[in-house]
Amino acid sequence: MFRGASAINMDAKGRIAIPARYRDALRVEHAGTVIMTVDIDAACLLIYPLHEWEQIEAKLKLLSDTDPLERSFKRKLLGHAQDCELDSHGRIVIPPALRSFASLEKKTMLVGLLNKFELWEESAWQQQMDDGNALIQSQDLASNERLAHFSL
Template sequence: MLRGANAINLDTKGRIAIPTRYRDWLGDTCQGQFVCTIDIQSPCLLIYPLNEWLLIETKLRALSSTNPQERRLQRLILGYATESELDKSGRALIAPTLRQHAKLQKKVMLVGQLNKFELWDEDMWNQQIKNDLEDGLPTGIELSSGLREFSL
């Protein structure tokens, strides 16, 4: 499982070094292969181990290519999707178009989200966390059933 926020660097060639604690898991789970694409709700990238990405592709394939909203989602998610794999040093290359989309600078955050990573520019991540903490959960609106039943 992928969890935790990790401050890492993006090198001049556009590579990130995956923290050691994830490398063995990624090797065992997907032979170090992954797919990176954009997040359509936040200014970050999503990095899926290949086995998880195949599940996403199945869901995207089931959408209608004649429905404009569904087609837009397919176009964005699949259009930006880039396959890659960890090199022998545990580094992952992030495509230039993806780096530009997420406005990634040298300092980035790799954030585990159970079945995927989010990759954020460090400043944007810090601002997002600040906003999330300040905003808290919305009041005066109906919570989803998942949030109503959620407890720690």
């Protein structure tokens, strides 16, 4: 499981170093392979270990190729999906098209979300955190069926 946010500098070749605490799990449990694609509604990238991505692909396979919305959804996720291998130093290369999509330059944030990571441009991450905090504070969590009984 992946959790926490890590500030990571991307090098001139478009590589980021996966934090050491995740490297062994990615190498041993997932053969060092991750799948990277675009998020469907945010300017960030999604990074899935291979077996987690295979579950996403199984769901995508069930969507229609004739329904325009479902086909567009599949095209967005699958059309941008790239296999990435951890190198011997625990780095992955972010393909140029994906770097462009997420406006990635040097300063990035890698965020663990249990079964996947999000990769953000640092200031975009901070902005969405601010927006998310404002949203949480403006809502009555008790009116949300899933959050009403959530306790920490």
